[in-house]
Amino acid sequence: MTQNMAQIQIVYGSNSGNTKMVCEYIAAFLSEHGHLVKIDRCEHYPEDKLSGHDLLILGCSTYEHGALEDHFRYSFWPRIQDIDLAGQKAAVVGLGDSKYDTDYNIESGRILAKYIEEHNGELVHENLMINKCPLSQLEHKVKIWVEDLNKKI
Numbered sequence: 001m002t003q004n005m006a007q008i009q010i011v012y013g014s015n016s017g018n019t020k021m022v023c024e025y026i027a028a029f030l031s032e033h034g035h036l037v038k039i040d041r042c043e044h045y046p047e048d049k050l051s052g053h054d055l056l057i058l059g060c061s062t063y064e065h066g067a068l069e070d071h072f073r074y075s076f077w078p079r080i081q082d083i084d085l086a087g088q089k090a091a092v093v094g095l096g097d098s099k100y101d102t103d104y105n106i107e108s109g110r111i112l113a114k115y116i117e118e119h120n121g122e123l124v125h126e127n128l129m130i131n132k133c134p135l136s137q138l139e140h141k142v143k144i145w146v147e148d149l150n151k152k153i
C-alpha cells in the first residue's frame with residue numbers, strides 16, 4: 001500500500017541541544033518516508049501557524065523541577081495559550097533526566113500532552129519520553145516510536 005504524503009510541523013524548545021537532536025532525527029525519518037516535514041525552534045515560530053497541519057509534533061525538555069525549557073516557557077508558552085487546536089492531530093516529545101528530579105522526571109512531556117488536550121487537539125500516539133542523554137536511544141527507542149507514529153499518519 002502506498003502511503004499518503006503528510007504535511008508535518010515539528011516545533012521544539014531545547015537548551016543544550018538534546019531535544020533538537022531527537023526532533024531532527026524524527027524529522028529526517030519522516031522525510032525519508034515521503035512526508036513533507038518542517039522543523040522550527042519554538043522561539044522563532046509564529047503561534048498562529050500552530051494548527052492546520054496533518055500532524056503537529058511538539059518537543060521540549062524539562063528544567064527547574066518540572067518546568068518547560070526556558071525558550072518554550074518564556075518565549076513560546078505565553079503566546080500559545082489562546083490557540084485552538086480543534087481537529088489538529090498531534091504528538092509529543094519530552095526529555096528529562098531523573099538525576100535532576102525523580103518527582104518531575106520528563107514533566108515537559110506531560111505538560112505538552114495536557115496542553116494539546118486542553119486546547120482541543122488530538123493526540124494520535126503515546127508521548128515519546130526520553131530520560132537521560134538521547135544519543136544512544138536514537139536508533140532504538142526514538143526509531144521505534146517514529147516507526148509506530150508513521151503507521152498512524
Ligand SMILES: Cc1cc2nc3c(=O)[nH]c(=O)nc-3n(C[C@H](O)[C@H](O)[C@H](O)COP(=O)(O)O)c2cc1C
Binds near residue numbers: 016095106
Ligand atoms: C539545571 C538543570 C535542571 C534540570 N531539571 C530537570 C527536571 O526537573 N526534570 C527532568 O526530568 N530533567 C531535568 N533536567 C534534565 C534535562 O531536561 C535533560 O538534560 C535534557 O536532555 C536537556 O534537553 P535540551 O538539551 O534539549 O534542553 C535538568 C537539567 C539541568 C541542567
